[in-house]
Amino acid sequence: MTVTETSATALHTDAVRTLDGWRSADPEQERLRLDYLAHLAGQPDGLFRSCLPAHITASAVVVDPAAGRVLLTLHPKVGIWLQMGGHCEPGDPTLAAAALREATEESGIPDLVLLAPGGEPAPALLDRHLVRCTGRERPENTHLDVQYVAVAPPGAEALISEESLDLRWFDYDALPELTDHSLRALVARARELTA
Template structure:
């Protein structure tokens, strides 16, 4: 199965955010290249909210281009065959943590404007997954991050207002 076909399948089964889910599916139906970074109109991305083993802290990255604390994730690569696999690959690369476990069903969707590596304004159709770190996991910052650290869910940095719906979705999944 191709990444595009996986994205259609995963989003067709996604429960919640109905209007946004339908917009994603419409975009995928209109663009065979919707999962490729080269799609200048916008592209599907995959991200991961990495929680520690207790579910009380989130691993966030201080993104160099955006200048804000964000969940881990990014562009799908030609070698990715599933959205969950892309999210897990990104989380592993950006955290340096081995043994991450991903919930295969997305927990949240978000579309946001961004000027990414293409150098022109575009949109990311982000599909967000819940990832759990093993006990005692220690992240190692990659070159894709200015900083990387665990934040208690009840003491997040001040500029993460847009992450609260994602965190609420993750906590609902854990219940």
């Protein structure tokens, strides 16, 4: 077994452990959790972009609770304001590490910390959505997104990356119109968890 295969197996094991241990009182979130676990049970490569028509992704909404603000990226492919996130990579040791890597790369903020109730980073929400991550001419596929909350140091300044059309802080109560229900739910959950 190669180093990459070993890393991928460890990431798969971590994703199953993470989702197996996470619970939600919301029936829809619980259904998603069980669907994600079923996906992973049937797909050894279920965390990677090559797994079609669906794969697990990891994201994190970046918040500055002291200032009551959230950092959003204007996504170039989707054209709306979203949290940071994307595809898992074979070198990611855990699902939480994948979310933190994506948030750090896309925000330019080096000292982000994932919320860790009980001492270990835990998902805030799950979201299933259709995307065209394999190209415009290709059929849509499904992202099974595991969403975390990343806390930025007070007064953190973001640095836009090539993965974004724009990057901007928004007050919790003044989210941009050009976003979706999933992002609004995630920001509300982040606000609740950091209050």
